[in-house]
Amino acid sequence: MTTTETPQTADGTRRITTAKAMAEAIALEMRANPEVFVMGEDVGAYGGIFGSTTDLFAEFGADRVIDTPISETAFIGAGIGAAVEGMRPVVELMFIDFYGVCMDQITNHMAKIHYESGGAVNVPMVLMSATGAGYSDAAQHSQSLWGTFAHLPGIKVVAPSNPYDAKGLMASAIRDDNPVLYLFHKGAQGLVWMAKNPRSIAHVPEEAYTVPIGEAAVAREGSDVSIVTLSLSVQHSLDVAEELEGEGISVEVIDLRSLVPLDTETVLSSVAKTGKLLVVDEDYKSYGMTGEIAAIVAETDPTMLSKPMKRLAVPDVPIPYARTMEYGILPTRDKIAAAVRELAS
Amino acid sequence: MYREMVRIRHYEGRILQEYHADKTPAWDIGAGLIPGEMHLSAGQEPAAVGVCAHLRKGDAITAPHRPHHFALAHGVDMKAMTAEIYGRTSGLCQGKGGHMHLFDPENHFSCSGIIGQGYPVACGQAMAFKRRGTDHVAVAVAGEGAANQGAFHESLNLAAVWNLPVVFVIEDNDWAISVPRSHSTANTSNADRAAGYGMPGVRVENNDPDAIHEAAGAAIERARAGEGPSLLEIHTVRLWGHFEGDAQAYRGAELETLDERDPIPAYAARLIEAGDLTDDQVEQIKAEADAEVDAAVQFALGSPIPTADDALLHVFA
Numbered sequence A: 001m002t003t004t005e006t007p008q009t010a011d012g013t014r015r016i017t018t019a020k021a022m023a024e025a026i027a028l029e030m031r032a033n034p035e036v037f038v039m040g041e042d043v044g045a046y047g048g049i050f051g052s053t054t055d056l057f058a059e060f061g062a063d064r065v066i067d068t069p070i071s072e073t074a075f076i077g078a079g080i081g082a083a084v085e086g087m088r089p090v091v092e093l094m095f096i097d098f099y100g101v102c103m104d105q106i107t108n109h110m111a112k113i114h115y116e117s118g119g120a121v122n123v124p125m126v127l128m129s130a131t132g133a134g135y136s137d138a139a140q141h142s143q144s145l146w147g148t149f150a151h152l153p154g155i156k157v158v159a160p161s162n163p164y165d166a167k168g169l170m171a172s173a174i175r176d177d178n179p180v181l182y183l184f185h186k187g188a189q190g191l192v193w194m195a196k197n198p199r200s201i202a203h204v205p206e207e208a209y210t211v212p213i214g215e216a217a218v219a220r221e222g223s224d225v226s227i228v229t230l231s232l233s234v235q236h237s238l239d240v241a242e243e244l245e246g247e248g249i250s251v252e253v254i255d256l257r258s259l260v261p262l263d264t265e266t267v268l269s270s271v272a273k274t275g276k277l278l279v280v281d282e283d284y285k286s287y288g289m290t291g292e293i294a295a296i297v298a299e300t301d302p303t304m305l306s307k308p309m310k311r312l313a314v315p316d317v318p319i320p321y322a323r324t325m326e327y328g329i330l331p332t333r334d335k336i337a338a339a340v341r342e343l344a345s
Numbered sequence B: 001m002y003r004e005m006v007r008i009r010h011y012e013g014r015i016l017q018e019y020h021a022d023k024t025p026a027w028d029i030g031a032g033l034i035p036g037e038m039h040l041s042a043g044q045e046p047a048a049v050g051v052c053a054h055l056r057k058g059d060a061i062t063a064p065h066r067p068h069h070f071a072l073a074h075g076v077d078m079k080a081m082t083a084e085i086y087g088r089t090s091g092l093c094q095g096k097g098g099h100m101h102l103f104d105p106e107n108h109f110s111c112s113g114i115i116g117q118g119y120p121v122a123c124g125q126a127m128a129f130k131r132r133g134t135d136h137v138a139v140a141v142a143g144e145g146a147a148n149q150g151a152f153h154e155s156l157n158l159a160a161v162w163n164l165p166v167v168f169v170i171e172d173n174d175w176a177i178s179v180p181r182s183h184s185t186a187n188t189s190n191a192d193r194a195a196g197y198g199m200p201g202v203r204v205e206n207n208d209p210d211a212i213h214e215a216a217g218a219a220i221e222r223a224r225a226g227e228g229p230s231l232l233e234i235h236t237v238r239l240w241g242h243f244e245g246d247a248q249a250y251r252g253a254e255l256e257t258l259d260e261r262d263p264i265p266a267y268a269a270r271l272i273e274a275g276d277l278t279d280d281q282v283e284q285i286k287a288e289a290d291a292e293v294d295a296a297v298q299f300a301l302g303s304p305i306p307t308a309d310d311a312l313l314h315v316f317a
Ligand SMILES: Cc1ncc(C[n+]2csc(CCOP(=O)(O)OP(=O)(O)O)c2C)c(N)n1
Pocket: A041, A070, A072, A094, A098, A101, B065, B066, B113, B114, B115, B116, B142, B143, B144, B145, B146, B147, B173, B175, B176, B177, B238, B242
């Protein structure tokens, strides 16, 4: 199930999936630094349920790519312990929805040790986890939850939308002296067994490089409406922007890439330019990312907006199973397009 | 028990077929009339029938992500369950839950997709039974992988110290997705762990329905009599992938031995030899199972699909 495609274009430009890009970044860091190791469920020979550790086991073996028991509190806690000793563990929590069984280690330990110790102790660890809905995995396997973790002080939170950023953010996360929660969307991994947007396979340089944590990207420039979003919703928003170009609406798409730290400057300068803001989030609506962006605009200068802003997010219900209901609550392309049209009109 | 095992296998076989039928040309987990993950129980029927044979109306089960065999053996309505798996309004949960989240309050049956989290809930159901002075029991079912989850250990201790009428059933199918038991658990028998919590523990080898039936009977009777919890580990076999779409490369040569380890033909042969089953009965049982399963699938297919707005219902009571 973890096979990922590595298409080769005619001119030799290498195009790989997001999953492969993540694994490649981990491999490069492991080669460069013996203190980096990987652990989690099915990360070994299987290569990670969502391909995030593809081929790592073959290269580094069971000693550095460790399959764990289904004991998330123990192995995430063990990651923290190893990090406290100066190692750089990359730990996978298979689905972010499983946070419930290990939240104490994440929030009371991983996130707080540096602060509680008055800066004396670092926790340089990466916790990577799959997020997202869209394939009927229902309420316990479809959440985004980045807003929950971004709310809790002490954890950097990143969520790439494409292969290039996935590789660069992973390298930055491993090198960072802080705990980084790296959330990858299943629907953007480029898996062969899940429907995907072509944007999940793209050119990625072979060598190591970083994408800085805390810098948003202007994924597409535009002048009429700003969409601020992250993860898979960036792919949807770019599709919508292309479609609406034909209708004469120029859409700017801001890919936040990191929620903590949040690049408010890029958001604000886009809103200042367009005066119209749509925030798209696959996480729950209330008390979340969409509200945070709204608050930042309101605190800075509400008169930047020439029209009331809009928020598109999961309307505070768990993710239902049946496709009709699931797509009823997800921020789909149609809903994004409708919201942009309204703002532009 | 044989009849029930065949019924369950026919069910799983049909779901397998229907699940894959419309995921072409490119296999897509989210496509088709039955989308999402699908964990089927082929090979593990003896555990379900051996345990559920002792349960009465009003007894509770919490099952894990692989729930169909226990649901059917415990009397969950096949039609309503199938409609749920098809995401229809006539389903057990009106299309909200899907195959990993089946809730049937009438039969006190539930399941969860989060590993190990059915154990505490079973303790709570047992607590309710006990406080109300009934002799009902709660059975918590999960795989051997789940026995390394904190909730398992906390629940065993809680059930023992409060003397709750719970039976903890562990289905040991040797694998937790791609991780073999030997890589996850130092102790070779979870029955040994029971002693650490002050309750009896039994491990049944060979996926033998009669042996499971006997051991489960003792544990359930003990709970019903107010003598407290026990643990039953059943060594079984996962004949198919962890979920559908799992190529199982990690199983290597073991894959070729699976046919021989199928408990249903083995049990039929034993019953026939003992004179308790005839070839005609075998055929008839199959035909009946086919007909029942087909009716359930037709019921699901004929049931309405929820609307997008139905998603907004049921957040609160
Ligand atoms: C808390 C939690 N961690 C991980 C998972 C992912 N997961 C689903 S099934 C499974 C393996 C379960 O193995 P086991 O308990 O032995 O049951 P089996 O699948 O073999 O029936 C895992 C790791 C999960 N659902 N919940």
